[in-house]
Amino acid sequence: xxxxxxxxxxxxxxPLQFTDTLVTSVALTLVLWLAGWWLSxxxxxxxxxxxxxxxxxxxxxxxxxxxxVPRYVEQVAPFIMGLWWFLLAAxxxxxxxxxxxxxxDLSITSALALLVFLSVHWFGIRTQGLGYLRHYxxxxxxxxxxxxxxxxxxxxxxxxxxxxxxxxxxxxxxxVLMLAGFLVPVPVLMLHVVEALVQAYIFxxxxxxxxxxxxxxxxxxxxxxGESQ
Amino acid sequence: MGxxxxxxxxxxxxxxxxxxxxxxxxxRPVKAMVARRRREVEARLAExxxxxxxxxxxxxxxxxxxxxxxxxxxxxxEQLRQxxxxxxxxxxxxxxxxxxxxxRKAEAVWEQEKREWRRHAExxxxxxxxxxxxxLLERLADEHLHHRLVALLLEDLEKLPAExxxxxxxxxxxxxxxxxxxxxxxTDAEIQKLNQVLSWILQSQTEMGFSVDPDLIAGVRIDVGxxxxxxxxxxxxxxxxxxxx
Numbered sequence: 388x389x390x391x392x393x394x395x396x397x398x399x400x401x402p403l404q405f406t407d408t409l410v411t412s413v414a415l416t417l418v419l420w421l422a423g424w425w426l427s428x429x430x431x432x433x434x435x436x437x438x439x440x441x442x443x444x445x446x447x448x449x450x451x452x453x454x455x456v457p458r459y460v461e462q463v464a465p466f467i468m469g470l471w472w473f474l475l476a477a478x479x480x481x482x483x484x485x486x487x488x489x490x491x492d493l494s495i496t497s498a499l500a501l502l503v504f505l506s507v508h509w510f511g512i513r514t515q516g517l518g519y520l521r522h523y524x525x526x527x528x529x530x531x532x533x534x535x536x537x538x539x540x541x542x543x544x545x546x547x548x549x550x551x552x553x554x555x556x557x558x559x560x561x562x563v564l565m566l567a568g569f570l571v572p573v574p575v576l577m578l579h580v581v582e583a584l585v586q587a588y589i590f591x592x593x594x595x596x597x598x599x600x601x602x603x604x605x606x607x608x609x610x611x612x613g614e615s616q
Numbered sequence: 617m618g619x620x621x622x623x624x625x626x627x628x629x630x631x632x633x634x635x636x637x638x639x640x641x642x643x644r645p646v647k648a649m650v651a652r653r654r655r656e657v658e659a660r661l662a663e664x665x666x667x668x669x670x671x672x673x674x675x676x677x678x679x680x681x682x683x684x685x686x687x688x689x690x691x692x693x694e695q696l697r698q699x700x701x702x703x704x705x706x707x708x709x710x711x712x713x714x715x716x717x718x719x720r721k722a723e724a725v726w727e728q729e730k731r732e733w734r735r736h737a738e739x740x741x742x743x744x745x746x747x748x749x750x751x752l753l754e755r756l757a758d759e760h761l762h763h764r765l766v767a768l769l770l771e772d773l774e775k776l777p778a779e780x781x782x783x784x785x786x787x788x789x790x791x792x793x794x795x796x797x798x799x800x801x802x803t804d805a806e807i808q809k810l811n812q813v814l815s816w817i818l819q820s821q822t823e824m825g826f827s828v829d830p831d832l833i834a835g836v837r838i839d840v841g842x843x844x845x846x847x848x849x850x851x852x853x854x855x856x857x858x859x860x861x
Contacts, residue, residue: 394620402622409623416634417845423642432656445646467633472642489627494620498627507648601791 390578408492415476415489417497426574451592454600459514463598471591474549478583481557482576490553490586493546500546503594504538511601517602545593552586669817711818742856750833750853757834757849762800765835766810769847781817787843795839799832799848814840 394406397491424439434442448471453463481488489495511519523534560575629697631834776784788794794814802810815822822836846852 396837404622405626406620406623409620409626412627413630416630416637420636420637420641423638423645427641429644430645431650432653434649435617441642441648442650443641449647465639466635468643469631469638471639473631473634492620492623494623495627497619498624499631502626502628516830560691571762580708 394487394494405494406494407487411420411480411486412473412477412489412495415473415480419472419476449468452595455595456602460604463510463595465600467591467595470503470594471587474499474587474590475584478553478587479580481553481583482579488553488557488583491557493550496546496553498551499590500542500551500604503545503597504542504552506594507597507601510598514602518606522545541593541597545590549586550583555584632713700829735767740794744855746856747820749856751847753849754833754854757799761849762798763806764832765802765847765849766802766806768800769836770806770813772847773817773845776817783842784845785818786842787841788818792841794822795825796824796836797829797832798836798840799824799828799830799834799850802836810836810838814838 388476394408396404396406397410398405398532432440445468448468449460449464453460456463475496477489479488480486508519523531551600556575556579560579563571563575640698648844796810807824811822811824814824818840827834831850833849833853835846835852837848837851
């Protein structure tokens with residue numbers, strides 16, 4: 388049971404330990420790349436159903452980004468879109484027999500959460516320069532520790548939320564399967580689909596909100612400047 | 617359950633690679649295609665708008681042209697109506713003139729026919745009168761009347777104007793003898809007297825030959841060459857019957 392739920396080290400190379408979740412994650416990257424490459428080679432002016440669905444998804448994601456950071460859509464959208472596509476695929480791949488969701492591995496979710504944390508500051512500094520860091524001292528410098536704790540906790544929460552939900556779903560499905568037998572966990576698997584979509588959406592949306600919060604001061608200044616003109 | 621740092625760092629790399637790949641092979645191409653389609657749609661919309669405006673302009677032009685045609689048609693109709701009216705008046709006038717001419721001609725023909733009819737009636741009346749007079753005179757004529765007519769002829773010849781006498785002389789033929797026709801036999805005295813008078817007129821000695829023709833009813837007819845001296849009822853009635861009485 389433990390071997391099916393928790394990540395397994397497939398092979399070792401010195402101090403490096405390659406787990407099945409990492410392999411699955413890399414495989415997903417390859418699949419998404421190949422799918423994107425194949426689709427980009429078959430784009431038509433008069434799209435078919437698949438192209439229409441992909442275009443609608445891409446434009447919906449872009450619109451979501453545009454709603455929060457209209458001036459930095461081109462910079463932010465690829466990162467958020469990458470999160471959504473990856474998490475969607477990673478959360479749903481566990482439904483395929485013999486495969487496990489990489490997001491049930493805390494290492495994976497922590498890596499993604501760390502990337503979100505870094506991207507918040509990356510976009511903040513990119514849009515406002517190093518002056519962005521001043522917001523840790525506002526409204527009062529003594530609030531700096533609270534800001535730091537807030538940053539760390541929300542990043543940890545981001546990682547643990549996704550990990551916990553996906554792990555618990557897999558765990559519940561396995562327990563029900565062991566207790567009730569074949570076909571009984573189907574409703575749980577249906578719930579898994581919904582949960583996978585919701586968790587992917589929440590993770591990407593929170594990342595977008597955090598990034599937007601990082602560049603919010605700059606956006607507000609720009610908007611005030613535009614209105615005054 | 618803990619963090620596998622190999623997985624952690626490699627996942628960071630893996631995800632960054634994924635972001636780059638999706639941006640390169642999905643996001644940009646899809647965006648480019650959507651932008652291209654939007655440009656295409658906008659171009660088609662612009663083209664449609666341009667064609668609509670052209671169609672509007674064409675429609676306005678055709679409406680103006682139709683209005684011009686309508687005005688031109690009205691002018692043409694008015695001109696045609698005026699020409700037809702003028703032609704109708706001209707033809708009516710010509711017809712009236714022709715009718716007047718025909719009427720005048722008919723009146724002239726009618727007058728001519730009337731005159732002819734009147735002349736014919738008169739001629740018939742004269743002929744009837746002559747016939748009546750001839751029948752009456754045939755019954756009334758006798759030798760005494762005959763001699764009386766010869767006496768009147770002699771009186772007239774003696775009183776004949778000089779011009780008439782010259783005309784008789786010019787008509788008289790030298791070779792052809794003077795021939796007389798009498799309804800009744802003439803007396804010797806009458807023959808002698810006639811010879812004397814004619815000799816006096818012709819200024820030459822003349823001897824006439826006489827024959828009897830009862831058709832003359834009464835009186836004589838003397839042929840002096842081309843000149844005919846008539847003093848008989850038959851010729852007089854004939855002249856009367858032909859309107860020369």
